[in-house]
Amino acid sequence: MADIIPADARVLDIGCGDGRVAAEMVQLRPDVTATGIDVLVQPETFIPVTAYDGSRLPFADASVDVTMIVDVVHHAPDPLAFLADVARVTRRAIVIKDHLRDGVLAGPTLRAMDWLSNAPHGIALAYRYLSRREWDDAFARLGLRVDAWRAPLGLYPRPGAWVFERGLHFAARLVPVARAD
Numbered sequence: 001m002a003d004i005i006p007a008d009a010r011v012l013d014i015g016c017g018d019g020r021v022a023a024e025m026v027q028l029r030p031d032v033t034a035t036g037i038d039v040l041v042q043p044e045t046f047i048p049v050t051a052y053d054g055s056r057l058p059f060a061d062a063s064v065d066v067t068m069i070v071d072v073v074h075h076a077p078d079p080l081a082f083l084a085d086v087a088r089v090t091r092r093a094i095v096i097k098d099h100l101r102d103g104v105l106a107g108p109t110l111r112a113m114d115w116l117s118n119a120p121h122g123i124a125l126a127y128r129y130l131s132r133r134e135w136d137d138a139f140a141r142l143g144l145r146v147d148a149w150r151a152p153l154g155l156y157p158r159p160g161a162w163v164f165e166r167g168l169h170f171a172a173r174l175v176p177v178a179r180a181d
Contacts, residue, residue: 001068002028004148004173006093010065012037014057014086015072019047022068034068040122059089066090070097074114074128080138087142087176094144094174100151101129103167110168132170139174148173 002025005011009032013022016036023046026034036049037057052058067090076082086094099110110129118125130138139146151170154161 001025001070001095001097001171002032004095004150004171005029005032005068006066006173007031009033009092011035011068011095012059012064012066012089013047013068013070015039015069015075016045016047016049018042019045019049021070022047025068057085057089061088062091064089064091066093066095068095071099073098074110074130075118075124075126076128077126079128079130080141083138084142087144087174090176092175093147095171096174097153097169097171098135099129099168100135100170101131106168109163113164113168135170143177144174145177146172147175 001021005025011022011032011034013019013034013036016022016038019036022034022036026032034047036045036047037052038049039052039054041049041051067086069086073079073082073096101107101110107129111127114125114127149170149172152165152167153169153171155169156164
């Protein structure tokens with residue numbers, strides 16, 4: 001994530017959990033600061049985290065410099081509505097890491113991964129994974145342009161990569177079309 005965060009950004013990590021990902025990103029990028037917001041605030045966090053109800057982000061339009069959403073969209077009851085709300089509050093860029101439901105057994109593999117890593121923590125499992133085409137359609141409908149795309153991400157060593165990587169993950173930086181140039 002650190003290589004696609006814009007310079008000198010104030011980042012809001014939405015659905016940050018304990019904030020570990022944002023904290024590690026800030027260590028790699030001292031020009032960046034991060035705060036978080038989540039529906040389940042952990043007892044101990046690595047960045048300041050505020051609770052919210054998960055329905056509407058409690059920020060004014062275009063009031064957040066950069067938003068970061070890591071493995072969150074597929075948990076939303078309505079992914080497009082959630083992304084629209086993120087786009088509403090974001091001024092410069094949205095940095096997203098999520099999943100691609102493309103390829104043989106992608107859906108069942110993602111559901112198994114999600115259940116194993118999230119069910120023990122009480123995280124809602126909506127299993128709403130999008131294909132690359134569905135992501136692109138959603139971005140276009142929301143007036144967002146893909147400014148950077150990273151896939152594969154190399155998250156798992158072999159032999160785990162053969163099962164858990166195989167094009168199932170991406171990271172992207174999205175910018176509002178009106179501000180893309």
